[in-house]
Amino acid sequence: MSTLIRPPPVDPSKSAIENVLELTQLSDIDPDLFTNTRPLWHPPGARGVYGGAVIAQCLSAAQRTVSKNFTIHSMHCYFVLAGNSEIPVIYHVEHVREGKSYATRTVQARQRGKVIFTTTMSFVREDSGGQVRVEHSTKMPVVPPPMEGNDDLRFPQGAEGPFQSQKVDILNNDSPHPHVKKTRQWIKARGEISPAGGHEAHLSALAYMSDSYFIGTIARVHKLWRYSSARAGNSKSTIDEEVLKKLLAMDDESLKRVPGIRDHDIQRLQRLRNGEDLSRETKPEVGMMVSLDHTIYFHNPREFKADEWMFTEMETPWAGDGRGLVFQRIFSRDGKLIASCVQEGVVRLKQPTDSKL
Template structure:
C-alpha cells in the first residue's frame, strides 16, 4: 500500500443527502477481516498550522465504531480517551472495537485506533440502557449562563471543518486570575444531519466538535495567542478541507488557539529606547494528552442546531494545563460535560531572548 494513501479504500463521492459532518465521519467496516474492525472512509482533516490530524475526528470515529456494536436501546454516557502516539494524515486509521462487557443495564467497549500496527489513540466507553434509572429519579443540572444569541447575519468560522462557530467575548477577561475566566462559543454542524444517521450521527458530531478550542483555553486565559508559522505544501482532502503533507502528531488537536508559538498580548508593544526590552513569553508546545466526555442527554439534542460551550481552566502547572467544558443546547439543556488535560510548555527565556 502506498505510504501517501490516506484511506484503505478509494473514498466514495460525498452523499448529498447527508450533512458534511456525516460524510467526514463515515466508517468502512472491514467485515472480511473482522466485524469489529473499521477504518476511515474519507481522509482525516489536518488543520492548517497543526502538527497532527484533528483529534476530534479520531474521537468521533472511535465512538461511531463502538455504537455500531451495541443494541439500539443503549446510549453512550461516558467516554475516556488518551492520545498516545503520532497520527499521520496520509495513513489510514484502523479502529478495533473490544467487547469488554455486555450487562443488562451497562455495556463497556474499548476502541484502539492504530496506524501501521501502532496504537495512536485509545478510549473506553460506557453505554446505558434506556430507562435503566427507573421511574423515580434524582435530577439537577448546571444552568446555562445568559449570553448573546448567535448572530445568523455574521460570517461563521469554520477553517475547513464540517461545523461552524461563533466565539463570544471571554467572560471576566480583565481578571488577573486566569482560573476565573470563561471562554465561550456557539457551535453547530453545517447543513442538516440526515434522519438515517439517527441519534448516533448527532453524538458523533458532538464528539467531533467537543475538541474545538479545548486545550487552547489555557493560552487564551493567559492572553497568549498564536503567531502563525509558515505552512508546508498542502493538498485538498476528500471533504474539501486542507490536508498537510508532512508527518504529524495526533495529540496536537489544534485549532486557532492551540499554538505552536505564541506571545503574551501585553508584551507585544515595542519597547522604548529608555527602558530595556521586555522578553515575551512564548508557548513552545501545546499538546492534548487526554479527553473525557460525559453525555447527559444523548438523545435530547441536535448537533446541527446551535450548541453553546463554556470552557474554564482550573489549573496549570508542571508543564500541563487542565480545562473543563460544559455544552448546552440552545434552549438551555445541559447535554455534555468534558475535561481535557494537555501538555503546555513555555519556551525558556534563553530560547526566546536569542530571537530578539
C-alpha cells in the same frame, strides 16, 4: 495512501460532518474492525490529525456494536501518538461487557500497527434509571444568542469546515486570575444531519466539535501569543507559515471572527503587518500545545441535535509542570446541559535559550 479503500463520492443526502466521519466496516477481516472512509484533516501547524475526528470515529465504531436501545453516557480517551493524515487508521472495537443496564467497549485506533489513540466507553440502556429518579442540572449562563448568517471563520477551513461557530466575549477577561475566566462560543454542525444517521450521528458530531479550541483555553486566558513569524526571531514558528500569511492578509474585522484569536493577537498581527521586528519581545509564547487525554460525559444524549446551535463554556482550574487542565460544559440552545468534558494537555512555553525542552 490516506485511506485503505478508495473513498466513494460525497453523499449529498448527508451533512458535511457525516461525510467527514464516515467509516468503512472491514467485515471480511473482523466485524469489529473499521477504517476511515475519507482522509482525515491535519490542521496546519498541528503535530497530527485533528483529534476530534479520531474521538468521533471511535465513538461511531463503538455505537455500531451495541443494541439500538443502548446509548453512550461516557468516554475516556488518551492521545498516544500524533496521527498521520497520509496513513489509514484502523479502529478495533473490543466487547468488554454486555450487561442488562450497561455495556462497555474499548476502541484502539492504530496506524502501522502502533496505537495512536485509545478510549473506553460506557453505554446505558434506555429508561434503566427507573420511574423515580434523582435529578439536577446546572443552568446555562445568560449570553447573547447566535446570529444567523454571521458565522465565525473556521480558520483555516473557512466555509468548507464541517461545523460553524460564533465566539462570545471571554467572561472576566480583565481579571489578573486566569482560573476565573471563561471562554465561550456557539457551535453547530453545518447543514442538516440526515435522519438515517439517527441520534448516533448527532452524538458523533458533538464528540467531533468538543475538541475545538479545548486545550487552547489556557493560551487564551493567559493571553499567550501563538502566532509568531520566522522573521520575528530565530526560533521556529509555532504555526504554519502559510496560515500566518493568510492571517496577515486579513483585515481586522475578519480577524475578529476567527475563533481563538483575541484582541492581543490582532494587535501583534497588526505590528507584524507593519513590518515591526518583534524578535526582542519577552512576552511568553506557546512553544508546544497538544492534548494528552479527553473525557466526555453525555447527558440527555437523545434530547439534542448537533445541527442546531449549542453553547459551550470552558474554564481552566490549573496549569503547571508543562501541563494544563480544562473543563467544558455544552448546552443545547434551550439551556439543557448535554455534555461535560475534561481535557488535559501539554502546554509548554517557548524557552529563550534552552532548546532541549
